[in-house]
Amino acid sequence: MSSKVTPASETTNPEEIYAKHQKVYPRQVTGIFANLRVLGVLVLLGLYYIVPWLRWDGHQAVLFDLPARKFYIFSLTFWPQDFIYLALLLIIAALALFFFTALAGRLWCGYACPQTVWTEVFLWFERQIEGDRNKQIKLDKAPFSARKFRIKATKHLVWLVFSAWTGLTFVGYFTPIASLWTALLNLSLGPWETFWIIFYGFATYGNAGWMREQVCIYMCPYARFQSAMFDKDTLIISYDDKRGEPRGSRKKSADSKALGLGDCVDCTLCVQVCPTGIDIRNGLQYQCIGCAACIDVCDDVMDKMGYPKGLVRYTTQHAMDGKQTHVIRPRMIVYAVLLVFITSALFYSMITRMPLRLDIIRDRNALYRETTEGMVENIYTLKIINMDGKPHTYHLEVDGLEGLKLINQRGDIEVPSGEVITVPVRVQIDPINLKHTGADINFHLQAVDKPELSLIEKGRFIGPVMQ
């Protein structure tokens, strides 16, 4: 093997890639990166299952209330009109992914991707119920028996219950979770909620229980294109073949120099722990999700043999070639500048966002009306949306033409937080003051208790022109 980063297609022939799928039994591993991974699982899944239960100001703290078309994120309420923030957020997420991939390779895959995280949990259940790797292989090889059935049934039952809980939590981000549970316990779940709980639950069960590494290999678009973001300074997990080869088993007491062996004792533990079932010693392969399990296990082996750690380690292509690694390089600067720029733009527009909207709809039935007093009257329906976290009372005025008169029977308008209030108003003018058949007039809306909360919206006034 050369020390070049070899794409999988050169090391594995196509028939192997597409050969019938063989189940991978990842061996359990301990070590610093395994601990980091467990920490990632606990933090991310902890957040996932707990966040929908947080309360804020009398509502669910994080709720993407699809039935009401409103998103609550703590004190903020977002409306379909705020779509731009979601778009910006997605762009930021994509850029951050590019940035971290160029910097540190597949960190996302190994530690944070939901696929990895849920698979870890499912593997943990499997180990609790079926035993370690060897026991699992033995059980699968064993002929069908009552014991085998009992163990397998228990495993799938546990997986399914956990998946159902996951699905329910998922739907709990979109409809209030407390009422979901109540409905579930009363057996009165709505049909669509039930459908999505089952859909997401089965996706979890299928992906984390059955598909596992195949999701990463066949389904993940990121896994396919991430190599485009890699360069020779990207952090990768690599086997040091200059040091390891020629590989071969030996006694701990043996003098490997005399035997002409490298440091790899060919214990194949790195292959056994790999969740995607590859051999890191064949070079960088696109199946590798960068979980670092092989680093942990090989470091243990090196310790036992009394060799220095790091035969398999985090490194860069440049470092492997004995060259300098550059963290700061043009593509990093470009990603970083874009990230900072778009993130600041998002924050700026969020801070200066006016949590108030006014939609003006002209009465469709009549262009205008003449009152008994000889005034020309237009009728409007105003929709006032209070997107602020607090209720406000708003004062409405109108100008733009001389002698405009606003007839608003409600007076000042109180709008609860996150609500829309519809107000019918009439605007009158003495036809003497009308110079054209149509003119723009301005509606001024201002919160009585918070004057900086104000806006001006244009409306159209139509009337006859007096000669």
Added chain:
Amino acid sequence: MSETRQDIPTIQKFIAVLWPSFLTSGVATILFFTAFDPQELAMVGGYGIISRMAGYTIGFFIFWLLTATTCALTCYFQRPCNQPPSTTHHHHPKDA
């Protein structure tokens, strides 16, 4: 080129059709229902009052059906068309 494509497992062919279309229909659903309220659409279309969840769900599956059809057609048209029909079906590199 075409041989290797023929050679991928059936499950992978299903994934190649259903999965990308799932992703794009998800995006389409978000964009579409950000702009339009399913309840208003149903009213205008004369379907009466439906729950918004029903609207989103049905919308999502209509999008998925469309995008999956597109993916399936793309896969279909990638088959070589200059081979006699008898060999396109049974050809396998291992037999060759």
